[in-house]
Amino acid sequence: MSVPPDETLLPRLRAGDDDAFALVLDAWSAGMLRLARVYVSTPESAAEVVQETWLAVIAGLDGFAGRSSLRTWVYRILINTAKRRGGRESRTVPLSSLGPTVDPAAFAGPGEPFSGHWRELPAPWPTPEQHTLSAEVRDRIATALAGLPERQRAVLVLRDVQGHTSAEVCAILELSAANQRVLLHRARAAVRAELATYFAAAGEGRPR
Amino acid sequence: MSELRCEQFVELVTEFLDGALDPRAEREFVDHLAECDGCGRYLDQVRTTVSALGELPEDHLPEPARATLLSAFRKKSGRDA
Numbered sequence: 001m002s003v004p005p006d007e008t009l010l011p012r013l014r015a016g017d018d019d020a021f022a023l024v025l026d027a028w029s030a031g032m033l034r035l036a037r038v039y040v041s042t043p044e045s046a047a048e049v050v051q052e053t054w055l056a057v058i059a060g061l062d063g064f065a066g067r068s069s070l071r072t073w074v075y076r077i078l079i080n081t082a083k084r085r086g087g088r089e090s091r092t093v094p095l096s097s098l099g100p101t102v103d104p105a106a107f108a109g110p111g112e113p114f115s116g117h118w119r120e121l122p123a124p125w126p127t128p129e130q131h132t133l134s135a136e137v138r139d140r141i142a143t144a145l146a147g148l149p150e151r152q153r154a155v156l157v158l159r160d161v162q163g164h165t166s167a168e169v170c171a172i173l174e175l176s177a178a179n180q181r182v183l184l185h186r187a188r189a190a191v192r193a194e195l196a197t198y199f200a201a202a203g204e205g206r207p208r
Numbered sequence: 209m210s211e212l213r214c215e216q217f218v219e220l221v222t223e224f225l226d227g228a229l230d231p232r233a234e235r236e237f238v239d240h241l242a243e244c245d246g247c248g249r250y251l252d253q254v255r256t257t258v259s260a261l262g263e264l265p266e267d268h269l270p271e272p273a274r275a276t277l278l279s280a281f282r283k284k285s286g287r288d289a
Contacts, residue, residue: 030269050273058284117244
């Protein structure tokens with residue numbers, strides 16, 4: 001069952017409709033667990049963060065002013081809760097200081113023929129035989145995700161893992177559209193590079 | 209070759225996929241794509257990466273936590289009092 005729009009959902013929740021609460025709890029908790037993992041290191045603490053968030057949501061429902069969507073509001077509570085618990089110094093990299101997302105050695109240098117163009121085409125990837133990802137590919141993606149700076153990881157999880165729109169992600173993380181896109185771009189390029197390394201090694205029949 | 213260099217193309221991929229390039233930049237991007245196998249492959253690999261990310265398995269809230277939350281909701285709305 002899909003979650004109804006806020007204008008139907010909110011009055012039901014405020015009226016104590018527990019079917020409505022069970023619906024959002026089941027629909028949103030998986031995404032919340034994943035987002036919590038950006039800020040805390042274990043699945044157990046992520047589950048605690050999600051539980052604490054829902055308790056705050058239950059307590060705060062009557063005071064919710066509706067300036068954002070309900071889900072955005074819930075996600076913001078989640079992020080604050082997770083950051084408080086994570087207690088990690090967030091690794092914020094100034095966007096202006098970031099270099100190219102593809103190793104410059106992949107392109108011909110200045111003064112060479114076809115400067116700025118591929119030296120060699122990116123190596124082809126195997127076409128997946130089924131739609132499900134192999135466990136190894138999934139592990140590599142998880143490793144790449146874990147290695148990303150916090151803000152890149154949050155954007156990538158929301159946009160590509162969970163499929164939120166750019167506008168939703170900007171609202172949840174309180175980012176400008178341009179910054180959101182820079183973070184997404186860098187994060188995607190890093191995961192693509194990790195997969196490229198993996199497929200290159202697998203193709204040569206040796207682990208790297 | 210179009211005026212766009214491959215090293216510039218790869219930095220525009222996300223804007224292109226979001227439909228955020230201005231019309232002129234988008235035309236240059238597509239012109240380059242039509243002529244360059246390497247960049248076509250790069251764009252496909254980014255698309256593959258995005259769809260692989262969307263297929264990662266979901267975590268679930270442990271059942272006891274779910275039950276605790278449902279009962280907290282009922283208590284708040286006074287039904288369980």
